[in-house]
Amino acid sequence: MIGNFPFVAVVILLGLGIYTLIFKKNLIKIAIGITLIENGTNLFLITLGYRKGAVAPIYTQAPEGVPMVLPTPQALTLTSIVIGVATTALILSIAMIIYKKYGTLNSDEVRRLRG
Amino acid sequence: MKEEMSRIVRTMTTLIYVFIMVYGFYVIAHGHLTPGGGFQGGSVVASAFALLVVTYGNQKTQDFLQKDLLSLLESTGLVIFICFAFFGLGATFFYNFLSNSGSLFGSSATIGVNPGNLNTGGTVTAMNIAVGIEVLAALGVIVLTMSQASETIEKKEK
């Protein structure tokens, strides 16, 4: 049971992120929502590689005979975090440009593109 | 973030700045032995830049770290990275041609628990350093650009 807690956290994070995306109007909050979903996904990936009682997969520090956790999901998560940084930086700079042009961050007032 | 902060903060920043930089470069250089690597170390260094912006204000930091130079450093890091990938073309793209070759970064790694040898890892180490250069420059540019832009927005609001 306790082993499933990370997955519950994943679901909560994803749910919160989707809620933020759908119901919040502020562009910065939308960016936060995306980050929440991203963190949920990262947590999901990292949990997949976990083994009870295993040590961190560091080549020069792991004692012989003790199982290691799987390093591949950690590598995947790391890649995803790096991409996430780029995404967040880009989305925030675009929000900044929008604020410069329109003077507001409310997505209802920003909407010039219709139809 | 226009004004400088107080003297206490400035003095502490000058002290801590060096340590953050050293730690960042340590993480970059030990990327193949410990958790971390180019990206992580580069972000640590870039956080030192962010500290400078907070403490000394945007203008003084811009004078100290030239954005132009950082962009050049960014592309240079990337070019070095991709060149190491190209050098592997003797076998395949990204082939680790330096590992166990005896030359730079070419010692073979010892199995088991040991303090670790920096001179191992082949192209992985070299690429880590290239990525480190790229990330510290790129995140530095992002920090500087964003602080500059937020300043102009603040000016507009007044």
Next chain:
Amino acid sequence: MSGILTHAPALVIALPLLAAFLVPIIGRFNRSKGLGWFVSIILGLSLLMTLLMANHILSNGPLIYVFGGSEPGLTLPSGYTVPIRIIFQIDGMGIFMGIITAVVSFLGAVYSISFMEQHSGLEKYYTLLLLLTTAMYGMEFTGDIFNFFVFLEIASIASVALIAFRSNLSGEPAEAGFKYMVVSSIAALMVLFAVGLFYGQYDVLNMATIASVMQFTQLDKIALILLVTVLAMKAGSVPMHMWTPDAYSEAPAPITMILVAASQASLYALFRVTFSLYNITLNTVVIGWIIIILGVLSMFIGVTMAIIQKDIKRLMAYHAISQTGYMLLGVGVGLAVLANPVALESFGIKAMEGGIFHIMNHAMYKGLLFLTAGALFYRTGTRDLNKMGGLAHNMSYTTVFFIIGAAAIAGIPPFNGFASKLIIYESVYQFNPLLSIIAMLVSILTLASFVKVFHSAFLGPKLEQYQKVEEVPKSMVVAMATLACIIVFFGLFPDVIVDNLVHPAVMALINQVNYTSAILGGM
């Protein structure tokens, strides 16, 4: 020669990548047209290598390239072999999409030489263009599902930055960029979640290996739903199409053309997932019908929304949605009858040929139309159809190219749109006559809409403010002329293309065994 061919799959993406990083350095010293020429030459080299690979693949079968090692797999001491390295697996379908990417990105770069000349920050523009091209090649060639996610994200980030590139004048490009960024982040994260689901069950990331051990458990169903939804969203199909008109209309014209190819790369991924990853383990009739319904909705809603538009690029963007519907319809029919060999043989393969041929045709004529819209914008400075008029007097080349593109999209005989649409009508009619009739109706509405554009932009007397308008510069004419030649060639000799390029692509999708054995056999 053989050395180049051995490394061609890597070089095709490595050269644009290297150029992308060199461009900022070159741009510091040379701010004139040199940058555009450099990028065009690099993308031209990529195009040549893609054609070389196509020649090899179509005669000798799939090409496999392993990064960083000679063997894709690793044999454990226990004798268990598992593919751990990142591989590129290029079969008929992959190279078909690769050719589209190569042609479109090369012509986009050539067109940009004159089109973007007046802008500042060109080194960033070309860096992003090269990154977008690299990412598209990667999405189409990769055989590793996590690698696909990485390339998908690179493509999203590069295209968002390119869409928002002209936001120095007005806020709309940034707005469109924000919308697209939200859509594509969600899409990419859901793909990553699906990757996690696969990895948790099967312990591999290699697509061919996943396909060979696919059980179609409950988790696989969730992964399928996630993948189909988000990839259809990235391909711009109704009801997830809201980003398409904004993004297509606000991006610079050459980028819009490349964006069309980028959303087709997502479409390719959708087909790759349903055909190669799942194949007949899934309930082909249900998923096939879902794709058909998405296609029909896209066709119909896209064209009806297009008719009322006044902004020329927005109108064309809605047509892009509508044309995506044809591809979904054709391939969806193929998927629906995949488990039924008799129906597959009699019309399923034909329908898929039509749908897949339409991908290439659409990239060509929609690219040409967007480029002519860009040419009009370049000379008149507006995209509003009500403000244009009488431009045929001064811009004769552009007029001819527009007529060719419009005739092709409406499916008028000697052009390529007719060739693929005819295949779709004939084969879909055997599956379900109603679908075929809807497709024809949509085609007529498309023609009506383009007649309106032609009338209001090109015909009529010369307008006062456009007295001194000239033909666009040479590089833009060359790019448009090349596309026009391709369109006419495809329209006159469709059999050559269908037999040599499209049919192998369809067979590569249908024969899942070929896809999986190429990896497992080579290990």
